Amino acid sequence: MGAVALVLTGCSADSPNAPSGSADGEESPLKEYMGVHYPGVDHREQAIIRADDPGMSEDERNDxxxxxxxxxxxxxxxxFEYVPRSADDQRSDIAEYEEAYSLGPEEFAEEHGYGITTLMFKHDDRPEDPNEEIRQNMSAPExxxxxRALNGEMDTDTTHEAEGHPGELPPEKRGCRGQATAEVYPETADAPVTEQFAGLMSDVASLHDRIRNDPRVTEAASDxxxxxxxxxxxxxxxxxxxxSSVLQRxxxxRRSAQDEDSGDMEDGGTSEDLDQQQLAELQEYExxxxxxxxxxxQEHYNETYREVAFEMEQEFVERHEDELERFRDAIVRP
Structure with missing residues (x-):
């Protein structure tokens, strides 16, 4: 579905500034195989996926x-009423994020923090999503x-078990959006390809823990x-x-705003729904x-982390190269 996918940093609590390359530009051994699916990747790369994509093809736009x-x-x-949006609408929504994430990491931190509260609620003057306006004019039960009609049974135990893998839900439980996606993209919608790599992902998580708990890294973390x-x-x-401290705050x-109006802030809402003074204080804190x-x-942690990570990742790649190549071909470069 092309270049319109946006993933905000608030979706992950992994180390936000963990280096993905060496000081001389060398890439992490796992980056070639796993891309943004490896938790050591730089947080700004996670935020805009395929931001350098020149755009959708005509077939992609039609789909x-x-x-x-x-x-x-x-x-x-x-x-219910739903107003169809165009690919250009979605592209304009993320243009401001692309500009922010084009900054260097130090300048980005000084201007936007991690991009959680600062970008998520900073630009309320952009064109309104007509469907969000429809939602906001409803009562909480409506x-x-x-x-539920749009996105399906997102609060069910089944969804929790399949978290991160919406394709594992049958189309009838994915709501109108999931059913439409399954009809237009039948091969990708019904193929939980990540399931076949569950063992690999578990091994990668264990690798991340070993890197994090290496004595050299723990000493750097203390510094x-x-x-x-x-x-x-x-x-x-x-x-x-x-x-994580910003995410928790x-x-x-958001929970405080939800409690006050008995509404639902999880799948929508703007900065107007939040206490403005508290939001400003949180943005300053971030x-x-x-x-x-x-x-x-930069002074105490990244260089040591990078050295240890590169060492352990290279060993990991040598042991799992065949499976990593299958993952890369199926997930990263389909």
Missing amino acids: YRRVEQLVAQCMQEEG REAYD WQHCMADSGHSDLEHPDEAM MTDL VDVATADYACR
């Missing part, structure tokens, strides 16, 4: 248009029914902790906690933490 038309038809049958304390963040004990703020985090990582 996208067909999906939107089918969604609108299905939603009408469910008793909005819940609308979301990072002292550096952060000197910057006014003595409550943070490990580099993984820096971005964001979750608390930039402050991210700026200190970047400086402390």
Whole structure:
């Protein structure tokens, strides 16, 4: 579905500034095989997927248009209004993110922090999504029914078990959007290709833990902790906690807004739904933490982490090269 996919950093609590390449530009041994699916990748690369894609082909645009038309038809049958959006609408929505993520990591941290509260709620002057306007004019029960019709049974135990793999749900449980996607993209919609790599992903997670717990890395993390304390963040004990602290505060703020209006902030909402003073304070905190985090990582953590990671990743690649090549061909470069 081309170049319109956007993944915000708030979706991951992995180390946000963990290096994906060496100081001289050498790529991580696993990057070639796993791309953004490896947790050591730089957080700004996760945020914009295929941002350098020149655009959709005519066939991709037609497929996208067909999906939107089918969604609108299905939603009408469910008793709701849905306005089909074009690929250009989606592209304009992420243009501002592409500009932000074109900055260097230090400048990005100083201006946007991790890009969680700062980008997610900063640009409310962009063109409104007509479907979000429809949602916001509904009562909480109506909005819940609308979301269920559009996105399916996202709060079921089945979804939780298949988290991250929507293709594992049958089409009838994926809502109008899932059903439309399954009709237009039948091969990809019904093929949970990641399931066949569950063992590999488990091994990669174990590798990440081994890197994180290597004595050389834990010593560097301790130096990072002292550096952060000197910057006014003595409550943070490990580099993984820096971005996580922003995510947790964001979750608390959204939950507070949800409790106040008994609405649903999980699948929508704008900055107007949040306490403006608290949001501004959180954005300031995010930039402050991210700026200190970047400086402390550069001085005390990243080089050691990179050396250990490259060493262990290379050994991992040598042991799992055949399976990594299959993963790359099926997932990263389909």
